[in-house]
Amino acid sequence: MKLSLIPILLAGSLSATLSFAITLEDTADNKCKVFKDGELYEIRNQSCEITLNDLTNNGLRWSDLALKSHINPLSNEIMAVTSINTYHYQLNGPKYGVMAQELEEIYPDLVETTSSGLKRVDYIGLSTLTLQALKEANEKIKQLERRIESIEQSN
Known part of the structure; x- marks a missing residue:
């Protein structure tokens, strides 16, 4: 396994933001796990290359039950x-x-x-x-x- 800290420049129409992602490359299953801003991303490629789409997930958010804790139903909203x-x-x-x-x-x-x-x-x-x-x-x-x-x- 290899742990890396990767600087990422996210450019927007108003400004650019420098952010960092922590990656953990697991060569056993050929997956790269990226932790950024409290979100977990899995990238399946051999070089563990990370793209902006990998980190933004195109507006998708992890929602799998296996990743959650302290689950409470909403009411009276x-x-x-x-x-x-x-x-x-x-x-x-x-x-x-x-x-x-x-x-x-x-x-x-x-x-x-x-x-x-x-x-x-x-x-x-x-x-x-x-x-x-x-x-x-x-x-x-x-x-x-x-x-x-x-x-x-x-x-």
Whole structure:
């Protein structure tokens, strides 16, 4: 096995960020395991070459049960999620989203503050909460439909 610290320059339209990934090359199974920003990536190639796509996973996030701990189901998210303001704004073209400062008041773990003081949002995490709120709203609708049906049958 070989352990490496790899500098990675991620260039964006506004700035470039120098980041580091820790790799552990396991020659026995011909896989390279990369740990970056708390995420685990497996790259299957002989040279353990790492590309930007390997590290960003094209917007995908590891979600396998085997990688998780302290698992708790979400509940009662509908009030918090529906209190989040949504916007249409301009940032390198038209976009839809939320304001990080507002979201941080409700869900601080979904907002990260960079060293320059700018904030960014974990939209994947936010979509999970939105899904839970949708499920809760659907359950409320079903309850109200049953209640209406019961009232109609009693008349």
